[in-house]
Amino acid sequence: MVERGIPADRIDTSRPHPARIYDYVLGGRDNYEVDREAAEELLASTPTIREAMQANRAFMERAVRALVQDYGIRQIIDIGTGIPTSPNTHEIAQAIEPRTRVVYADNDPIVGVHANARLRGTGETGFALADARDPRSVLDHPATKALIDFSQPVGVLLIAVLHFVADQEDPRGIIRTLRDGLPSGSFLALTHGTADFVDDRGKEAVRIYSSSTATLNLRPRREVEALFEGFELVEPGLVMVSEWRPDVEVEEPRRHGVYGAVGRKP
Numbered sequence: 703m704v705e706r707g708i709p710a711d712r713i714d715t716s717r718p719h720p721a722r723i724y725d726y727v728l729g730g731r732d733n734y735e736v737d738r739e740a741a742e743e744l745l746a747s748t749p750t751i752r753e754a755m756q757a758n759r760a761f762m763e764r765a766v767r768a769l770v771q772d773y774g775i776r777q778i779i780d781i782g783t784g785i786p787t788s789p790n791t792h793e794i795a796q797a798i799e800p801r802t803r804v805v806y807a808d809n810d811p812i813v814g815v816h817a818n819a820r821l822r823g824t825g826e827t828g829f830a831l832a833d834a835r836d837p838r839s840v841l842d843h844p845a846t847k848a849l850i851d852f853s854q855p856v857g858v859l860l861i862a863v864l865h866f867v868a869d870q871e872d873p874r875g876i877i878r879t880l881r882d883g884l885p886s887g888s889f890l891a892l893t894h895g896t897a898d899f900v901d902d903r904g905k906e907a908v909r910i911y912s913s914s915t916a917t918l919n920l921r922p923r924r925e926v927e928a929l930f931e932g933f934e935l936v937e938p939g940l941v942m943v944s945e946w947r948p949d950v951e952v953e954e955p956r957r958h959g960v961y962g963a964v965g966r967k968p
Contacts, residue, residue: 720866721784721810727752728759732785732816754958755862758893759787761943761962762861765891766794768936768947768964770802775857775889777803777850779841781880782834782863784808785816791859792827801826803849807840809833834863835871837879855887862960864929865895865919874929881932884967890933893943893962894926926961933965 718740722733726741733741744751769775776799780791783806789797792804806817807830817829830843840846850856858880867873877890897920927940938946943962 715812719810719812721782721808721813724755724862725785725787727755728787730785730787732812750958754960757942757944757958758862758960758962760949761893761946761960762791762859762891763789763794764947764949765859765962765964766791766857767798769857769889769891770795770798773855773857773889773966775855776801777854778857778859779805779807779846779850780859780861781807781837781840782809782860782866783813783817784810785813790820792824796826803827805830805843805846805849807832807834807843807846809835834860834876835867837876837883841880841883852883852885854885855889856884857889857891858884860890860892862893862895864892865921866917868917868919874931877929877931881967886967888967889964890930890967891962891964892926892929893960894929895920895960896922896926897959898922899942899959920959923961927963930963930965933967935963935965939963 715734715736718737722737723741723744725731726733726738727745766778769778778791778795783791791806792802795802795804803826805828808814808817809832811831814829814831826849828845828849830840830845832839832843834840860877864873864876867876881890895918923940930940940961940963942958943960944958946962946964
């Protein structure tokens with residue numbers, strides 16, 4: 703199920719959008735000049751940002767494989783998904799178990815346009831035009847209700863999303879609402895930017911994103927860990943994304959300034 707009829711006047715191309723910056727940095731083509739300019743400024747000030755985004759993406763792939771293969775999750779809500787980039791969440795999950803149901807949610811209508819085009823005919827997959835800052839709008843969306851059975855465990859992804867949510871928008875409250883709407887045995891996979899491992903370049907990234915549709919809010923480890931309140935972290939806990947169950951072990955993983963973890967609701 704996909705959402706149709708997204709009005710053109712809801713698409714803002716006057717300011718860069720984090721999802722489209724992310725798309726450009728990872729080599730995608732679904733972006734605008736304003737996004738490319740912001741991305742190039744970001745790359746010039748923080749050359750390691752592309753590697754960090756790639757590491758973040760790789761975490762997502764490993765986390766989805768773990769949810770479906772190791773923990774038997776058969777339904778996933780990917781919130782703040784951004785423009786679909788292969789391999790997508792549903793491609794990873796359904797390669798392991800074809801009956802896995804996936805709902806993508808994002809507040810950018812442009813993401814919706816691309817999702818509508820790419821998901822048509824895939825089956826067991828849908829898109830909800832909804833905002834992570836209003837988690838009930840995600841949980842109660844018709845696309846979500848059509849695909850997700852909340853009497854069974856659900857995997858929720860918040861990959862590089864909550865660092866675009868300001869403190870006054872209550873990121874912990876967002877997680878609380880999602881957690882309370884999920885049954886026992888559900889999982890949360892989350893990544894979050896931090897300045898714990900970076901120098902003043904982190905401040906420059908914050909400045910660049912300040913002109914976009916969402917500000918960047920880098921948080922220390924203790925604040926990221928607090929987002930998992932009510933979840934039990936699975937091994938190896940909250941670590942740099944490159945250290946979370948890597949496909950290839952390395953002696954000294956690069957410190958990318960992004961934390962990642964997966965937690966289970968008891």
